[in-house]
Amino acid sequence: MYSYKPRYWDPEKEDLDERLKRVEDLKNGSVDAAKSRIAGGFKKGGFRKGNGTWNTQYRRKQVARSNYILLITFVVLGLLTFYFLSRYMPSLANLLGN
Structure with missing residues (x-):
């Protein structure tokens, strides 16, 4: 049974x-x-x-953190690019002009 x-x-x-x-x-x-x-x-x-x-709340936090890090990275790279272009661009323009 x-x-x-x-x-x-x-x-x-x-x-x-x-x-x-x-x-x-x-x-x-x-x-x-x-x-x-x-x-x-x-x-x-x-x-x-x-x-x-x-767990969507955990995922949302991770995505927000990732976006924040990406934004900071772009800002730092933009500032570094601006610095190097403003410092070395005049000498590059003179070199190409001659």
């Missing part, structure tokens, strides 16, 4: 056990600990385990 035994699954407890195991491995300094630490870094902001959705 068929007998079904329902089992209880607690995702929070499983996540806690996984983190505790990761910390214990880190203390031991094994290769698996390094792999786990790297994989944990990827999981941190992306996919939420509990409800199965993507």
Whole structure:
């Protein structure tokens, strides 16, 4: 006869056990600990385990930070270009004119 035994699954407890195991491995300094630490870094902001959705707030922060760094880079490169052109352009114009 068929007998079904329902089992209880607690995702929070499983996540806690996984983190505790990761910390214990880190203390031991094994290769698996390094792999786990790297994989944990990827999981941190992306996919939420509990409800199965993507963490859009984390993604939005990362995109804003990336755009800010890109803007600062362009400003610095623009200032450096202006400096070098204003400093060396007159001598370049004289060289080409003669």
